[in-house]
Amino acid sequence: MLRYLIEKEFKQIKRDFILPKLILLFPFIALILLPYAANFEFKDIRVVVVDNDKSSYSNQVLNKLRANTSININYIEDSYTKAMELIQEDRADMIINIPSGFEKDYIVNKKSNILIAVNTVNGMKGSISAMYAQNIISDFSLEKNSSIQVLNSPKMEIQPLYSFNKTLNYKFFMVPALMVMILTLICGFLPAFNIVGEKEKGNMEQINVSPITKPVFILSKLIPYWIIGAIVISIGFLVAWLFYGITPQGSIFTVYIFSFIFTLAISGLGLVLSNYAQTYQQAVFMMFFFIMILILMSGLYTPFTSMPPWAQTIGSFSPLKYFIDVMRCVYLKGSNIVELLPQLYALLGFVVVVNTWAILSYRKKN
Amino acid sequence: MKQFLSFAKKEFLHIFRDTWTMMIILVLPVIMMLLFGYAVTTEIRDTNIGILDNSRDEISNRLIDKLDESEYFSVLKVFKSNSEIDKAFRRNEIYMAIVIENDFSKKLITGQNPKIQIIADASDPNHAKTLVNYASGVIAQSLMQETKANSPLSQINTEIKLLYNPLMKSSYNFVPGVMGFIIIIVCAMMTSISIVRERERGSMELLLASPVKPITIILSKVTPYFFLSIINILTIFLVSYFVMGVPIKGSLFWIFLLCIVYILVSLSLGILVSTIAKTQLVALIISAIILLMPSMLLSGMMFDISSMPLILQAIAQIMPAKWFISAIRKLMIMGVDVRFVLNEFLVLFSMGVFLILISLKKYKNRLE
Amino acid sequence: MDDVIVVRDLTKRFGHFVAVDNISFNVKKGEIFGFLGANGAGKTTAMRILCGLSRPTSGEASVGGFDIRHESEKIKKNIGYMSQKFSLYQDLKVWENIKLFAGIYGMKRNEIASKTDILLKELGFEKEKNTLVKDLPLGWKQKLAFSVAIFHNPKIVFLDEPTGGVDPITRRQFWEMIYDASQKGITVFVTTHYMDEAEYCDRVSIMVDGRIEAMNSPKELKREFNAENIDEVFRLLAKKSTRKEI
Numbered sequence: 001m002l003r004y005l006i007e008k009e010f011k012q013i014k015r016d017f018i019l020p021k022l023i024l025l026f027p028f029i030a031l032i033l034l035p036y037a038a039n040f041e042f043k044d045i046r047v048v049v050v051d052n053d054k055s056s057y058s059n060q061v062l063n064k065l066r067a068n069t070s071i072n073i074n075y076i077e078d079s080y081t082k083a084m085e086l087i088q089e090d091r092a093d094m095i096i097n098i099p100s101g102f103e104k105d106y107i108v109n110k111k112s113n114i115l116i117a118v119n120t121v122n123g124m125k126g127s128i129s130a131m132y133a134q135n136i137i138s139d140f141s142l143e144k145n146s147s148i149q150v151l152n153s154p155k156m157e158i159q160p161l162y163s164f165n166k167t168l169n170y171k172f173f174m175v176p177a178l179m180v181m182i183l184t185l186i187c188g189f190l191p192a193f194n195i196v197g198e199k200e201k202g203n204m205e206q207i208n209v210s211p212i213t214k215p216v217f218i219l220s221k222l223i224p225y226w227i228i229g230a231i232v233i234s235i236g237f238l239v240a241w242l243f244y245g246i247t248p249q250g251s252i253f254t255v256y257i258f259s260f261i262f263t264l265a266i267s268g269l270g271l272v273l274s275n276y277a278q279t280y281q282q283a284v285f286m287m288f289f290f291i292m293i294l295i296l297m298s299g300l301y302t303p304f305t306s307m308p309p310w311a312q313t314i315g316s317f318s319p320l321k322y323f324i325d326v327m328r329c330v331y332l333k334g335s336n337i338v339e340l341l342p343q344l345y346a347l348l349g350f351v352v353v354v355n356t357w358a359i360l361s362y363r364k365k366n
Numbered sequence: 367m368k369q370f371l372s373f374a375k376k377e378f379l380h381i382f383r384d385t386w387t388m389m390i391i392l393v394l395p396v397i398m399m400l401l402f403g404y405a406v407t408t409e410i411r412d413t414n415i416g417i418l419d420n421s422r423d424e425i426s427n428r429l430i431d432k433l434d435e436s437e438y439f440s441v442l443k444v445f446k447s448n449s450e451i452d453k454a455f456r457r458n459e460i461y462m463a464i465v466i467e468n469d470f471s472k473k474l475i476t477g478q479n480p481k482i483q484i485i486a487d488a489s490d491p492n493h494a495k496t497l498v499n500y501a502s503g504v505i506a507q508s509l510m511q512e513t514k515a516n517s518p519l520s521q522i523n524t525e526i527k528l529l530y531n532p533l534m535k536s537s538y539n540f541v542p543g544v545m546g547f548i549i550i551i552v553c554a555m556m557t558s559i560s561i562v563r564e565r566e567r568g569s570m571e572l573l574l575a576s577p578v579k580p581i582t583i584i585l586s587k588v589t590p591y592f593f594l595s596i597i598n599i600l601t602i603f604l605v606s607y608f609v610m611g612v613p614i615k616g617s618l619f620w621i622f623l624l625c626i627v628y629i630l631v632s633l634s635l636g637i638l639v640s641t642i643a644k645t646q647l648v649a650l651i652i653s654a655i656i657l658l659m660p661s662m663l664l665s666g667m668m669f670d671i672s673s674m675p676l677i678l679q680a681i682a683q684i685m686p687a688k689w690f691i692s693a694i695r696k697l698m699i700m701g702v703d704v705r706f707v708l709n710e711f712l713v714l715f716s717m718g719v720f721l722i723l724i725s726l727k728k729y730k731n732r733l734e
Numbered sequence: 735m736d737d738v739i740v741v742r743d744l745t746k747r748f749g750h751f752v753a754v755d756n757i758s759f760n761v762k763k764g765e766i767f768g769f770l771g772a773n774g775a776g777k778t779t780a781m782r783i784l785c786g787l788s789r790p791t792s793g794e795a796s797v798g799g800f801d802i803r804h805e806s807e808k809i810k811k812n813i814g815y816m817s818q819k820f821s822l823y824q825d826l827k828v829w830e831n832i833k834l835f836a837g838i839y840g841m842k843r844n845e846i847a848s849k850t851d852i853l854l855k856e857l858g859f860e861k862e863k864n865t866l867v868k869d870l871p872l873g874w875k876q877k878l879a880f881s882v883a884i885f886h887n888p889k890i891v892f893l894d895e896p897t898g899g900v901d902p903i904t905r906r907q908f909w910e911m912i913y914d915a916s917q918k919g920i921t922v923f924v925t926t927h928y929m930d931e932a933e934y935c936d937r938v939s940i941m942v943d944g945r946i947e948a949m950n951s952p953k954e955l956k957r958e959f960n961a962e963n964i965d966e967v968f969r970l971l972a973k974k975s976t977r978k979e980i
Contacts, residue, residue, distance in 0.1 A: 001837060001838055001840060003837070004833065004834050004837030004838060005834070005837075005838070007834075008823065008826065008830070008834045011825075011826060011830060012823065012825050012826065015825050015866075016647075016825070017644070017645070017648060018647065018648050018651055019647075022651060026655070033678065034663065036674055036675050036678055037663040037664055037669055037674055037678055038663060038668075038669060039669055039670075039673060039674070040408070040492050040669070041491075041492070041673060042670055042673050043672070043673040044672050044673060045672075046672065087529065088696070088700060088702040088703075088706050089706050090692060090695075090696060090706075093672075106522065110521065111521050111522075111523065112522055112523070113522070113523045113524075113525055114522055114523070114524050114525070115524075115525045115526075115527060116524055116525070116526045116527065117526075117527040117529055118526065118527070118528060118529060119529050119530060119700075120528040120529060120530060120531040120532070120534055120538075121530050121531050121538050121539055121695055121699050121700060122538075122539045122670065123531055123534040123535065123536050123538065123539060124408060124536070124539075125670055126528065126529075126531070126534070127534060130526050130528075133524070134524050134526070137522055137524050138522070138524075140522070141521065141522045156474060156479060156480050156481070156482055156505075156509060157479050157480070157481045157482070158481075158482050158484060158502050158505060158506070159481055159482070159483045159484065160483075160484045160486065160498045160502070161483055161484065161485045161486070162486055162488035162491075162494055162498075163455065163485055163486070163487065163488060164455070164487055164488055164489050165488035165489055165491060165494075166488070168488055168491035168494070168495070169491065170491050170492070172489070173489050173490045173491060193647055193650065197646075197647060200563075200566075200567075200646075201821075201824070202817060202819040202820065202821040203821050203822075203823055205787065205815075205817050205819075205821050206815065206817065206821040206822065206835075207838075208786075208787055209785045209786065209787055209810060209813070209815040209817075210810055210835070210838045210839065211807055211810040211811040211838070211839065211840075212838055213807070276386070277386070279384075279563070280559055280563065280646040280647070280650060281384070281387055281556060281559050281560060281563070282384065282386050282387050284555070284556075284559065284650060285386070285387050285390040285391070285394075285556075286386065286390065288551070289390050289393075289394060289397070292398070292401070293397065293401065296401045296402070296405055296406055297401070297405050301406065301668065302405075302406050302407055302408050303408060303413075303461075303490060303493045305411070305412070305413050305414070305461070306407050306408050306409045306410065306411060306493075307404070307405050307407065308404055308405075308411075311404055311405040315405070325458055328489050329456060329457075329458055332489045333455060333456045333487075333489070334456065335456040335457065335458075336456075339453070339456045339457045340457075364786070364787070364806075364807075365786060365787060365788060365789055365806065366787070366788055366789070
């Protein structure tokens with residue numbers, strides 16, 4: 001019985017106008033574009049400098065700013081008011097104001113001021129921009145000081161060591177996790193739409209009046225998306241390797257095992273919701289609602305541990321959280337399956353709970 | 367007009383009777399605001415770290431206590447070897463490890479510059495950099511207390527002025543983003559699905575065969591979503607003002623006008639999608655991929671547009687959400703004069719006119 | 735054991751609305767039972783309850799000897815169903831639909847294959863074997879839907895407005911198919927609002943506002959109401975209706 005139903009699903013998917021393209025192209029395109037967009041690095045910070053001193057020192061500060069790759073001096077203005085207008089027009093992000101007498105103060109009084117005014121509507125960007133500027137200025141000050149003998153006070157050497165991602169490449173961090181998101185979008189949404197589609201077209205009634213048992217019906221929807229999930233994640237592996245040169249440090253089998261389990265969990269969730277939805281519109285909204293919460297609380301973009309405790313509690317009910325952990329661990333750190341047992345158990349738990357729920361909530365009768 | 371009213375009434379009833387959808391439409395903005403306000407954050411708090419103390423003397427002990435006491439870190443484990451650290455990293459138990467050299471105190475006192483190694487899990491480079499920064503800070507401070515050192519050098523005082531958002535609340539940034547996003551969902555996505563649904567079920571043919579003008583039908587389908595988005599906008603304003611303490615600095619008149627222009631642009635996007643898509647599934651996928659995802663990723667809602675590669679920046683320019691978010695940020699948060707957002711107004715307005723013209727044309731072609 | 739469908743005091747309420755109001759009837763094995771009524775009279779609701787698609791508010795019923803409350807899955811093995819709304823898969827080919835539903839009812843692969851060929855021949859559909867169902871004309875679709883509903887040889891087949899929107903010739907052919915099925919011993923339970931079709935039934939019941947107002951063979955009914963045809967009987971009864979058409 002099951003075989004006939006699965007055969008039917010594949011035929012329908014194959015004949016659909018958009019699904020085959022979506023399944024094959026979306027992971028490809030998304031994985032090529034998303035890592036460039038989903039990035040919390042700040043480049044090309046637009047700076048307007050107000051140089052009231054026009055001295056050799058202020059010029060050196062300017063050159064130091066210019067040498068920095070994250071900062072761009074877009075404008076040099078004479079007055080702070082004019083610089084402020086550029087901020088208001090959103091043509092600059094930060095003002096660096098060098099007061100007149102900057103050089104003289106520094107040499108004579110050993111103390112001078114620089115004002116950094118930064119647009120902090122985007123707080124993260126604002127604070128990082130200010131930090132860059134501050135570092136450049138203190139570097140400048142340090143250079144000027146290096147001629148002076150530094151007192152031989154007790155010191156220690158702090159050696160930072162960035163392990164697992166030595167080049168601090170943000171894409172190495174995002175690409176494995178974005179595969180999870182893509183898998184979620186395809187294998188979570190599509191089964192839900194599949195069922196409401198059958199409901200809207202009336203096919204569901206014909207199924208409900210047949211002796212198909214609930215588990216068989218759920219399996220007949222789960223298995224096709226399971227296979228599609230395998231295709232999607234394989235495309236993901238390929239793009240990561242060919243386009244970004246990222247390959248898992250650990251075993252590819254570990255990643256496959258987890259992605260098989262994860263797909264069952266997320267497709268199951270889609271099936272649960274589709275059992276409650278009658279129309280596409282309802283299904284879209286419900287799925288969107290839950291998937292958005294699951295994604296934002298999974299630590300995909302921002303560290304899981306940065307969330308307040310209540311949010312971490314909710315987040316720990318997100319299968320995405322565990323699979324993202326796994327992907328990053330295996331890809332970057334080479335973790336093996338034994339080290340990832342907690343995640344394995346959590347995901348298996350989801351699979352059981354969600355799919356049992358899907359079977360129970362599927363009503364052949366109303 | 368009478369026809370329009372009766373059709374619009376039918377559409378209203380249709381949506382209001384759908385309790386599930388109604389509930390989610392109304393709750394969605396609030397949930398999004400809470401998520402972005404509290405969950406999407408890079409704050410460092412009680413991050414689990416590990417220690418490998420090869421010295422085990424008084425100073426190293428105090429150092430470890432200092433780290434544990436700080437609000438940023440919590441010492442999960444004290445390790446015995448480097449391989450244990452590695453294992454803990456791979457189990458995702460810790461994000462950073464501090465390795466203290468042997469004879470730490472002795473070397474410090476005799477001026478041999480003892481080493482402290484901060485090993486960070488750089489999977490997330492930003493997180494790692496921040497952790498290392500904070501840890502260095504805590505360590506350096508603790509050393510200062512140990513040695514009571516001070517260096518009398520020339521200094522440049524950098525005064526930092528935080529414009530518009532001195533408390534650095536993340537809500538200032540995402541409230542405009544959430545508005546831009548919600549309207550795209552409600553106006554563009556939902557509208558296109560509901561129009562295509564009508565056509566898929568064949569009831570559109572029925573309506574088109576009636577003496578009612580096609581434009582009346584479309585307008586009546588669109589009207590409820592228009593009002594729903596107004597409700598959403600108001601909800602967002604109320605929650606952000608009263609709950610999250612986001613100020614509304616600019617003129618309310620211009621802010622609302624901007625919202626209405628943007629809503630109209632989004633509705634025409636929805637109509638356009640509905641003229642292209644033959645089935646609800648297609649309408650859904652088109653609006654999700656070409657409207658929803660870019661509106662989240664390329665609108666400046668979450669990620670900084672100017673840090674993206676040029677091609678993505680170019681795509682961002684054609685997203686209405688980008689212009690809306692930019693303008694609402696300026697008007698509402700920065701409180702600038704309306705002359706600074708003329709550009710955005712103009713772009714949105716032309717987008718609206720352009721989209722309406724195209725969809726009218728497309729719509730006519732379909733009928734003929 | 736001659737009665738394959740037994741209904742006692744069946745009622746279905748939706749809120750305050752009583753869709754099916756305390757109906758009782760029996761259907762005998764092998765008969766063609768016409769279930770007549772205006773749109774919104776409650777025919778479809780009653781039929782959906784018998785097929786196990788909907789739960790009754792009160793009352794008892796059994797189909798094929800199985801209780802509708804507790805044994806609906808057993809009922810489903812023994813019935814065929816053709817809904818008012820065309821419900822085969824439009825994006826599957828003719829033979830694929832047949833194969834799918836036959837498979838669902840547990841028929842063997844080789845049995846399906848041989849029976850499919852016979853069926854397509856009978857229908858004159860040989861050329862359409864590989865046509866997508868959505869490309870068939872409406873009348874053909876209905877014939878196919880009926881054939882699929884009885885492909886697994888059910889004891890009873892439920893037909894909900896099977897000839898809606900179909901031209902008279904196809905309707906005629908359709909009724910021939912119903913007769914054939916009945917000849918093979920399949921009990922046919924059919925709802926319709928075409929009163930001329932009622933004449934083809936062995937027995938008809940006429941529903942008005944959720945209640946069965948009359949039930950007998952067409953001949954007896956006409957005699958009872960002293961009417962020319964069933965349409966007239968129906969109009970006499972329908973005058974009692976207080977329900978608006980939906």
